[in-house]
Amino acid sequence: MKKTKKHVPYLLGFLILQPLLLSSCYKEWPPIGAGWPPDHTGPVVTTTRYYVDTNGSDTSNGLSPATAWKTLSKVNSVTFKPGDSILFKRGGAWTGTLVIKSSGTADAKITFSAYGSGNKPRITGNNATLSAVLIQDARYLTFENFDISHPRAVRPPDMALCGIYVALATNGSYPGVTIRNNHIHDVEGMPITNRHMQGGIFIRSNAAQAYFDSLRIEDNHLERCSSRGILLGDGSNKDTTFYNNHVIIRKNVIDNTALEGIIVYTAKNVLIERNRVLNAGAYTLGVNMNIVLAGLWGRGKDMTIQYNEVAYTRLTNPVPYSSMDSEAFDIDLSSPGYTIIQYNYSHDNAGGFFLHMGDPGPSFTRGIVRYNISQNDGNGFGGRTFELHGHPNGKVVPIYIYNNTFYNDSLVGVMDRAGGTGVHPGLEFRNNIFYAPALQFDDQANIVYDHNLYYPGAKAASDSNALAANPRLTAPGTGGSGMNTVNGYKLLPGSPAVNTGILINGNGGRDFFGLPVSSAKPPTIGAAEKDY
Secondary structure, X not given: OOOOOOOOHHHHHHHHHOOOOOOOXXXXXXXXXXXXXXXXXXXXXXXXXXXXXXXXXXXXXXXXXXXXXXXXXXXXXXXXXXXXXXXXXXXXXXXXXXXXXXOOEOOEOEEEEEEOXXXXXXXXXXXXXXXXXXXXXXXOEEEEOOEEEEOOOOOOOOOOOEEEEEEEOOOEEEEOEEEEOOEEEEEXXXXXXXXXXXXXXXXXXXXXXXXXXXXXXXXXXXXXXXXXXXXXXXXXXXXXXXXXXXXXXXXXXXXXXXXXXXXXXXXXXEEEEOOXXXXXXXXXXXXXXXXXXXXXXXXXXXXXXXXXXXXXXXXOXXXXXXXXXXXXXXXXXXXXXXXXXXXXXXXXXXXXXXXXXXXXXXXXXXXXXXXXXXXXXXXXXXXXXEEEOOOHHHOOOOEEEEOOEEEOOOEEEEEEOOOOOOOOOOEEEEOOEEEEOEEEEOOOOOOEEEXXXXXXXXXXXOXXXXXXXXXXXXXXXXXXXXXXXXXXXXXXXXXXXXXXXXXXXXXXXXXXXXXXXXXXXXXXXXXXXXXX
């Protein structure tokens, strides 16, 4: 991805005002999640339930379904107390902006949710403000079970729009915000102008020392969003002391966006797991997409990206970036700490499986890409599975790619962005299966290729421990839509890949399918240990 543009001043004002070295032994790193605060398990105090119904009355007290309030304006005018629940009637529909500026406590969250039976309560933005829902300066608050949209009739769209906007305007720590089980769709903003200021779910701190802690975005379904699906941060940098902390983005489905499905800035201790990101770059609403994208990526500090499916990322063919990006995953510029990409299924992404932008910055410690399955990625660029930008001044950038299975019907390519003239010291490919009729491996003078299996294409010449043989996969190339469709990448009896890899310390302890990986014996090459 490219460096971000400066924000448009008028919009900023509007927003503020809106109500391991990878050899046989390398350093052991702490387990993922170490140091995270435990989930709060204490009692949940409920003080008052308020009800909202399109057939209600704002002159009522709102304390029962029979005396429900009617309008968003009434709800917006109330400051709620810890433990309160604000329940909208299922099947109801409201137009405008719901504004939430109340906070709960660790033992008494505020909850916005639904009651009754039928469809989720629907809130449709009317283009009068940036978002259909604004949550500002909230602590210990859950927003769940809503249908949110923000359509724009103009084509191509001419303004920035969000579905849910979670914002901080005042310095401090804001723990315990959860956005879950919402259907967010038809958010039809202008995807290029002010692209860092909009998304289906947009979460941002407008204050230099304000940050979310224990933020959760989970079980939401987002579709037809003409910018990002889930956007955390606005593309700018800030002091890592005030990065959003302990962020979980989990079990969301994001389908048909103009730009990334999920993108994370200015956050640390980030877990992105069990999401489905589909058709990034597809929902452009007639806009000339002079921009680049990847399906799921971020510039967070200490990020783990796991158990996700990323598929069908489109080419945008922008000028002057006509052969860049459109991969599933990316380790980008300005990425402090570590990034681990593991146990993911990537397929049919036009630009490839993985983008490396060359220099993640001075605070980058390592990248690990392990136990992933890639199928038919990069066919928009002739089988480019990896897009590698050169390392400035020959800088060593430690990224370790091991025990993955890369399959393509035509070609699997580890390709230098500069056409073969770039150098990439620090990158290491070990214990991978490269399965395609043709294989391409750039920069063998600087990139380590070791103990990989190559079939049927020619091996990397520099891999002195190469295995050139049929890995005997069950049914390669038969993966479909869904994490449960890739059993064809398991091994048949007699596979030469079994126990012929090089032992890697701190290997994660499991393969793609959940089978244990030994910490003492040579592993099987590829993403699957033997299960027979």
